[in-house]
Amino acid sequence: MVAAARTAGPDVDAALALARNVSPDSSWLGRTTWAYLRVLGSLGAGDLTVARVIEPHLDALTILAQAAEADGHDFAGGLPGLTPSPSSTWGVYAAHAPGERLLATVADGEWSLSGSKPWCSLADRVSHAIITAHVDDERRRAFVVDLSHPGVRLADAPWVSRGLAAVRSTGLHLHAVPATPVGPVGWYLSRPGFSWGGIAVAAVWFGAASALAQAVLAGARSRTPDQVAMLHLGRLDGALRAAELELRAAAAAIDAGMALGNAGELVAARARNAAAAAAELALTETARALGPAPLTFREEHARRVADLTVYVRQHHGERDLVRSGTLLLGGRA
Structure with missing residues (x-):
């Protein structure tokens, strides 16, 4: 999926074509959620324009499926007016x-x-x-x-x-x-899957941060690394590992039926906070480790940095951390 995203990006028409092809993957959320998040993470690692096109497409399909299930219908048959055609985006x-x-x-x-x-x-x-x-x-x-x-x-x-x-x-x-x-x-805000969509976005951030970290790792391997290079790698590894563990925990909680209500909001908040922290750290550490050259001479790297800078602002920083604290105290933010 990383290669498919890199091939499609940053062409929106190619991304929409890929969105149609991966539409069946939307059924994995809530059943094999880690596989679903891995698809989104791989798209994020490949190209963020492609991921930004496909993530809401899959989100919409999961919402329609949840609506059909909540109404007691089989989504294979669908509800009148709600069954998406294979050509739709x-x-x-x-x-x-x-x-x-x-x-x-x-x-x-x-x-x-x-x-x-x-x-x-x-x-x-x-x-x-x-x-x-x-x-x-x-x-x-x-x-x-x-x-x-x-x-x-x-x-x-x-x-x-x-x-x-x-x-x-x-x-x-x-x-x-x-x-x-x-x-x-x-129903849209109260449904179990509302907070899950935010976890899917976090998986995209994680994928892009991982791709930036790979650039730092490749740079360190291309020469004899000094202690500062090791420091950059250590920081990146710690942040990415923390984000991956939160995403895996969120996926397991969703599949086990334990990510509902306030518990689901907290699971989502933890995953988003960890992934956003990893993304912002990756932007900083990559810039310091690699300097201006890839930002000015490497199209894919420069675009990834610019794209992630905008994309991760869907996280609301301190406000989202306040929300996590409120949820920990048993309240609703």
Whole structure:
């Protein structure tokens, strides 16, 4: 999978083609979760643009499967309007921002969405999305939307990111766009798999950090390493080992049915914290160990550094650590 990602990256069309091919792997989450996380880690090690395209695609498929199971249906048969075609590609848009609101309304049993939605990655490239919308002032619900509907319009905003430059994230404006509910009101956030999706993202960070560490290891092997080189390797090894152990523990907990409720949130928080720490350490140690040359002369390395710098900001730093502490005390953050 590492080689497949490197071959596809950073071409979004090639990444979407690979996403279609690995769609069956989405069924592994909750059953053979470590295998699922290894796929995502391998994608992250190969190319982060590819991983950033495929991770939400697989996440959407797992959400649809969970919704079908929760409703008592076999996903092989699917729920009306929720069975993805093999040619479809997916995003998951659940972010909310002040001043932007997406409202879901129902008339004669048919739902539609109107309003605006921020942070919709690849909305101009994927065919469908799971989108959360308000059903009243307080409550939200998830819906499937066909992004080719004429009522869907991309916000006219620049995308100037140097990392993940090909994975444009933009706002969406929707007007009377037909939508199919995914689970009942509030289900998207309360379902067991909500926190598991964050673990999948952490696996991608871990994969990219591992690839950076391999560059440091290769550099040390290419010459007689001094004590500083050994220091860089030791720091990287410790951080990556800690992240791997947390990811393995999370996978085991999910498969054992022990990653539910607050326990599942804590399992996810630990995995994300460890993987984010490893990623940020890898960025720092790689820069210090290898200097400016690979950042200025090696396309793949420079792109990986820029991509990971942006991607790992999905971790909220100290705020996520506060959340972990709150969960340890038995509260909800």
